[in-house]
Amino acid sequence: MVNAARGEAEVVVEGERRAMRLTLGALAELEGRLDAKGLAGLVARFEGGDFGAGDLVALLGAGLRGGGLAVSDEQVARMSFEGGAGGAARAAARLLAATFAPLGENG
Numbered sequence: 001m002v003n004a005a006r007g008e009a010e011v012v013v014e015g016e017r018r019a020m021r022l023t024l025g026a027l028a029e030l031e032g033r034l035d036a037k038g039l040a041g042l043v044a045r046f047e048g049g050d051f052g053a054g055d056l057v058a059l060l061g062a063g064l065r066g067g068g069l070a071v072s073d074e075q076v077a078r079m080s081f082e083g084g085a086g087g088a089a090r091a092a093a094r095l096l097a098a099t100f101a102p103l104g105e106n107g
Helices: 024-033 038-047 053-066 073-078 084-099
Strands: 009-013 016-020
Touching: 009 053, 009 084, 016 053, 024 038, 024 053, 038 053, 038 084, 053 073, 053 084
Parallel strands: none
Antiparallel strands: 009 016
């Protein structure tokens, strides 16, 4: 069960429900890896649809690691997500929404 107050989102991967969470360290890693201009640039990249499969792998991998699953991006790239690639993209959107929910929205 995910804890929305902690900024967690759920994903079903390899047939198992998993919690995802973006820690501050994960966000910093993503900014660098995706060459985003700050947190606003990172969010804008995904909200604007200007992302690729590698970006999804990086985001989902960071979220899964933040949720406690020891997994590399290479492993994430080979995982089966419920709903396929579209399901992975929807899970990434839920993760970003949970991470950047306005104060008070998550408790």
